[in-house]
Amino acid sequence: MPQLEQLKLSGQLPSPRGVALSILEISQRENATLSEIARVVQTDPALSGRLIKLANTASHIARPVVSVQEAVVRQGMSTVRQLALGFSLVDQYRNGACRAFDYQEYWSHSLLMALGMQALGTRVHVAATDELFVCGLLAQVGQLALATVYPDEYHAVLMAHHADPAQAIGVHERARLETDHTELGIVMMADWGMPKVFTGPLTQYENPDHPSYPHDSRATSLMLMLRLSHRLADLGLANADVRPKLLQEWVAQASELDIPPQDAGRFIDEVIHSWREWSELLKIPATALPSFAEICHGHHEAEAEAKESHIPLRIVVADGNAFNCRKIMALLAEDSEHTIYPAENGHAALALAMEVLPHAIIAHVDLPLLDGLELCQALRATEEGRRMHILVMADEHGEEQLTRAYEAGADGYVPNAISAQGLRIRLCGAQRLVQLQTAWEKDRMQLRQIAAELAVANRQLATAALTDPLTGLPNRRSAMDQLEQAWSAASRSGLPLSVMVVDIDHFKQVNDSHGHAAGDRVLREAAATLRAAARREDSVCRIGGEEFLVICPNTDLKSAMLSAERLRASLGAKQMTIGQTEQTLTISIGVATRDAVASDMDVLVSLADQALYAAKEAGRNRTCTRQQRLFT
Structure with a gap:
């Protein structure tokens, strides 16, 4: 068997x-x-x-x-x-008999993988997020099964894998147990009714050499999601020294699922936050991880320390003695990738410095035409020159020479007889200056980006504050602002101004009979119909519940009544699915216009409200005004 x-x-x-x-x-x-x-x-x-x-x-x-x-x-x-x-x-199965199997770590890893799958499911719509949570939670259940059924044998498997981690754990499992955790896990999940759409990707996602499914297929997306969630779980349980490398690999891999690097930090931080919440609920340990930015910062700091002494520089060597100039250039070329530019006199050195903008200049004190100290002073008088690291070279280096060099603006003093190591040490300051300037530029760019993002966010917030989230129409606050502007414009120009208050008839019955979801759908469709039927210059706003306000600039009462009738007819002609049936909606509209009685905008809206009430009292599905004297 x-x-x-x-x-x-x-x-x-x-x-x-x-x-x-x-x-x-x-x-x-x-x-x-x-x-x-x-x-x-x-x-x-x-x-x-x-x-x-x-x-x-x-x-x-x-x-x-x-x-x-x-x-x-x-x-x-x-x-x-x-x-x-x-x-x-x-x-x-919080504990068990297999000594080398860490049951708590297994569940911590599985939980983080489950939450990773759930979060990815909100971005990659291949399955329900709850199903993806279960898929991630049980993805490694075969390991738990082998540790439960064969505790001693699996202990030996884990020890062998620890001694030879280059071999995949599945190879060790098959060598000793004639099966592996993937094969056993798939059988168990099939018995438990796991949907078949998950079993193919679950079988293959741990095998990096597996040929891909057809591009953009559902199976390919699921396999990438499993790999990414598994890598995130590895990151969550990893030691601090390997986290930056794992994080860098995760960000690179996430691009295959169209998760850009700028979104990766927020994604990971949110999943880790959920992991800590769920770990408390399930009583599973969860590592207190630093934020994405802090892990990245640690990585960049280590990288910067490793590269600090290997930053290639652009260096101008200015010396009237050709032999000395070649000697310094040869010393600079040892074990480095510096780009070196020779200059035979002070004028040539100054012109070259302005052209190539070197990071460092090594200038002999006794340069022809413009000596080393005059060259230093000339460079320091320019904005570009103030960012350069200037070393002055001389045959003698007594206190007087050092004082004159530093007063001229030099950063250091180099004797003629210097070794490659001595020269390398003196250039550390230039390399550090390049690092600081690079970091400063990066910080400035980030500040600009943050300022731009903040401006966009502020505009979005301002728009959201004035927009009804259900219908996308201007909300009551926006409606009152627009009406105030229209009122002021009408007062200055003497042009007419009218408003309509629109109410959907019997809307409460829709909510009571078919639920709030159906009611919300009706409101969205009604809003879209009103906006499409309204004149281009009119503004349709939702001011609460099933009530809308239409602001009609440069419109007298007669034109407003005709426009209101057009809105009523448009909505009445539209078939809407409410519950299981196709139905039509009716609306009642109250219309008012600016006149001597409507002395301010509040009175104007009140007159339109009164007219709406009259339309309701008269049987609904009609347009009314309380200013008939102006209409006739």
Whole structure:
């Protein structure tokens, strides 16, 4: 009998118990209902809390899930079954007999992988985020199974892998146990009803040599998501010294799923935050990691320290003695990648410095035409020259010579008889200056980017503050601002100004009969119809509930009434799906115009409100005004 069949029949494999087992059994019946599942879940407070938390984490709906029934309905029978199974295994197998298998670390890694899959699912829409959570949680369940069934043998496998990490753990598993954790895990998940769409990617994602699925296929996306989540889990449990390298690899790999480097930090920080929250809920250890930026900073600091003494420089060597000039250039060329420019006199050195903008200048004191100290003073008088590292060279270097050099603006003094090592040490200051200037430029660019992003964010916030999120129309605050501007313009120009207050008839019945989701859909469609039917110069705003305000500049009462009738007819002609049927909506409209009675904008809106009330009282689905004297 094959090894896997023996394991399945042995009854030793990890399996659900209690409430999870009951859920598994109920869900296998053809007539199973979500209500039955919810009643069973409610008997386990811990499972209830976890399902509700996960439902709220995955939901994009503003109203939170507060009941088990709603969580079960939101997630579906298959997902609840898999979640109950996964949480049951977490509670049962926190410890075991395999000495080399760290059970707590296994669950910590699996939880972080689950949250990584869930977060990626919000960006790559290949499956429900709850299903992806379960997929990540159980991706390595074969290891738990082997440690449970073969504790001593798997201890030997782990020790062999520790001694020879170059070999994949699956190779060690097959050599000793005739199967591996991937093969066994897939069999177990298939028995538990894991959707088949996950089994192919789960089989192959740990094998980097596996040929890719067709580009842009669902399986390819899932395999990349599994690899990325596994790498993130490795990062979460890694030692501090290897985190920067793992982070760099993760960011590079994330680009395959169209996650740009600028988004990677926020993504990882949010997943790690969720990991700490879930670890408290499941009583699983979670490492207190620094932020993405702090890990990156550590990486860049180490990189900078390693490269500090190897930064290639542009260097001008100015010496009237050709032999000395060649000697200094030869010393500079030893074990370095510096770019060196020779100059035979002070004027040539000054012109060359302004042309190539060197990082460092080594100038002999006794230069022809313009000596070394005069060259130093001339350079320091320019903005470019003040950023250069200037070393003055001379045959003698007594106190008087040193004083004159530093007074002229030199950064250092070089004797003629100097070694390559001595010259290298004196150029450290130039290399450090280049680093500081590079960092300064980078900081300046970042500040510019932050300022630009802040300006965009402020504009977005300003727009959001004036926009109704459901319909996309201007909200009440924006409506009052626009009306105030229109009123001021009408006062200055003497042109007419009218407003309409529009109300959807019997809207409460839609909410009561079909729910708030149907009501929201009706409001969005009605808003879109009103905006499309309104004149280009009119502004349609939502001022609350099912009520809209239409501002009509340069419009008298007669034109406003005609425009209102056009809005009413447009909405009345539109078929909308409400519940299971196609229906039409009607609206009532109150119209008012600026006149001697409407002495300010508040009175104008009040007159339109009164006219709307009259339209409602007269039977709805009509347009009314309280200013008939102006209309006739």
